[in-house]
Amino acid sequence: MGAFIEAIDLHKTYRVGKIDVPALRGVSFSVQKGEFVTIVGPSGSGKSTLFYLLGGLTRADSGKVVMDGDDFATLSDAQRTRMRKRKIGFVFQKFNLLPTLDARSNIAIAQEISGNGDRDPTFFLRICDLLGLSKRLNHRPSELSGGEQQRVALARALVNKPAVVLADEPTGNLDTENSNIVLKMLRQSNHELGQTVLMITHNPEAAKFGDRVIHMRDGHVVRPEEDPQWTPH
Ligand SMILES: Nc1ncnc2c1ncn2[C@@H]1O[C@H](COP(=O)(O)OP(=O)(O)OP(=O)(O)O)[C@@H](O)[C@H]1O
Ligand SMILES: [Mg+2]
Secondary structure (H helix, E strand, O other), X not given: OOOOEEEEEEEEEEEEOOEEEEEEEEEEEEEOOOOEEEEXXXXXXXXXXXXXXXXXXXXXXXXXXXXXXXXXXXXXXXHHHHXXXXXXXXXXXXXXXXXXXXXXXXXXXXXXXXXXXXXXXXXXXXXXXXXOOHHHOOOOHHHOOHHHHHHHHHHHHHOOOOOEEEEEOOOOOOOHHHHHHHHHHHHHHHHHHOOEEEEEOOOHHHHOOOOEEEEEEOOEEEOHHHOOOOOOO
């Protein structure tokens, strides 16, 4: 069986005025179905850029992403959007919660827009319970702590039981206790549902929750010993 997710020679350069800022300079790797892969690397090494490309949120300059046999680049915008909503749960580096909705609606909205038709209320409550959110569901993001907002963002990503979870620094702003709740939830979801998880993290402790680590530096995938921040255990 082929890989479930394939990144093939991805290049992406941002243009700021007249200056080119290369973010990805030829990134290739593959991930098997059900794998939990962590992506580590210094700030600016291209991790979030990769996250957006893997999720079909931006287009590569060249190279491609193939997910479950579909090449994003050959899909229409509408097809790509549908695939994203059905297959992928996103946890963004900055939460991206809707400020006017309470936690319950912020989580439920993922179910509404997915079109999956599988709105499992028991699963919704279980996720909220496991993430310690049951008593916070009527609060808006501004009435929640950073850790709670991050957990709402994770609940939103998982509630649809997506085949793929993409998480960009899901523990970036959290203390150890909250980090552990988030990491255990990702691991549990990966085990129980056979989800494929790609998690970006700065934290070597968090990276250990995965099956395998991909190291990035200056827009490339590098060997672990080429990553100055990495301390093997
Ligand atoms: N929208 C943008 N416009 C211009 N340059 C950008 C943009 N987004 C990212 N970059 C640049 O692309 C490079 C890679 O950025 P990216 O956000 O992918 O890094 P990162 O590894 O996620 O960093 P961090 O760990 O700080 O989140 C950096 O040099 C960054 O300055
Ligand atoms: Mg980033």
